[in-house]
Amino acid sequence: MSVISLRNATKRFPGTGGEPHTAVRDLTFTVDAGEFVAVVGPTGCGKSTTLSLVSGLEPASSGEVDVNGEPVRGIPDGVGYMFQSDAVLPWRSVLDNVAAGPRFRGLGKQQAREKAMVWVERVGLAAFAKYYPHQLSGGMRKRVALAQTLVNEPKIMLMDEPFSALDVQTRALMQDELLRLWAGTGAAVIFVTHDLEEAIALADRVVVMTSSPATVKAIFDVPLPRPRDVEEIRLTPEFVAAYREIWDTLREEVARARAEAMGRAS
Ligand SMILES: Nc1ncnc2c1ncn2[C@@H]1O[C@H](COP(=O)(O)OP(=O)(O)OP(=O)(O)O)[C@@H](O)[C@H]1O
Numbered sequence: 181m182s183v184i185s186l187r188n189a190t191k192r193f194p195g196t197g198g199e200p201h202t203a204v205r206d207l208t209f210t211v212d213a214g215e216f217v218a219v220v221g222p223t224g225c226g227k228s229t230t231l232s233l234v235s236g237l238e239p240a241s242s243g244e245v246d247v248n249g250e251p252v253r254g255i256p257d258g259v260g261y262m263f264q265s266d267a268v269l270p271w272r273s274v275l276d277n278v279a280a281g282p283r284f285r286g287l288g289k290q291q292a293r294e295k296a297m298v299w300v301e302r303v304g305l306a307a308f309a310k311y312y313p314h315q316l317s318g319g320m321r322k323r324v325a326l327a328q329t330l331v332n333e334p335k336i337m338l339m340d341e342p343f344s345a346l347d348v349q350t351r352a353l354m355q356d357e358l359l360r361l362w363a364g365t366g367a368a369v370i371f372v373t374h375d376l377e378e379a380i381a382l383a384d385r386v387v388v389m390t391s392s393p394a395t396v397k398a399i400f401d402v403p404l405p406r407p408r409d410v411e412e413i414r415l416t417p418e419f420v421a422a423y424r425e426i427w428d429t430l431r432e433e434v435a436r437a438r439a440e441a442m443g444r445a446s
Pocket residue numbers: 193194201202203221222223224225226227228229230392
């Protein structure tokens with residue numbers, strides 16, 4: 181069953197010159213329970229706006245966006261977020277950062293900490309539970325952010341380039357970690373990325389967006405088995421074939437976006 185469904189969803193923002201600016205147009209795709217969908221497209225095409233429509237942060241100007249079978253009006257329950265910049269609070273320990281969500285949702289301090297500790301352990305930070313964010317590496321902070329998201333047991337996870345600021349090795353580690361932890365949750369994921377390799381390594385399906393204003397250009401199934409080791413899987417012929425096929429479609433859009441950006445600059 182689809183837990184996320186967009187039908188001809190369009191978003192227009194007020195433009196600077198009075199004319200409305202269309203950020204995304206006629207978006208149509210669905211995400212099933214337990215499905216991992218990656219969204220790729222050229223820079224600035226409207227990927228983050230797509231997530232804003234699903235998260236209820238921005239209402240659609242036309243078309244329909246449903247979450248759990250209901251039209252999105254405001255921020256739906258059971259949705260977890262992870263963005264490029266994390267929401268780790270510097271004045272709280274790792275454990276208290278992770279416990280903040282359960283506290284907010286009404287658990288007592290002790291219960292929230294117990295629940296948080298389970299996730300702190302799962303993301304491999306048990307020895308660092310009392311540390312403060314400034315004492316952690318970038319990868320460790322991302323682990324905290326992942327625990328902060330997963331501790332709330334979201335049925336939907338919206339991820340906007342969560343690992344793009346990490347170095348290549350830490351990034352691969354975090355991708356593996358995400359897949360391992362997500363596997364037990366049954367959550368539907370939309371993962372926005374610039375990086376086609378990352379999209380294929382992680383996802384069940386890849387949605388390719390056109391250049392701005394974005395619409396869905398094509399949707400590809402990723403025929404790779406799970407569980408996956410993201411560094412190993414990149415070397416398989418199936419991965420390379422999927423990469424070629426999807427890149428053929430994405431390349432035109434990236435070229436078009438570049439040409440438009442150069443046109444604007446000149
Ligand atoms: N709140 C807003 N008000 C006005 N325009 C906006 C707003 N949010 C996004 N836009 C515009 O919508 C378009 C798409 O932006 P969006 O951030 O969704 O793209 P993106 O594909 O996520 O970008 P990137 O690849 O750089 O992360 C851009 O032209 C942007 O300026």
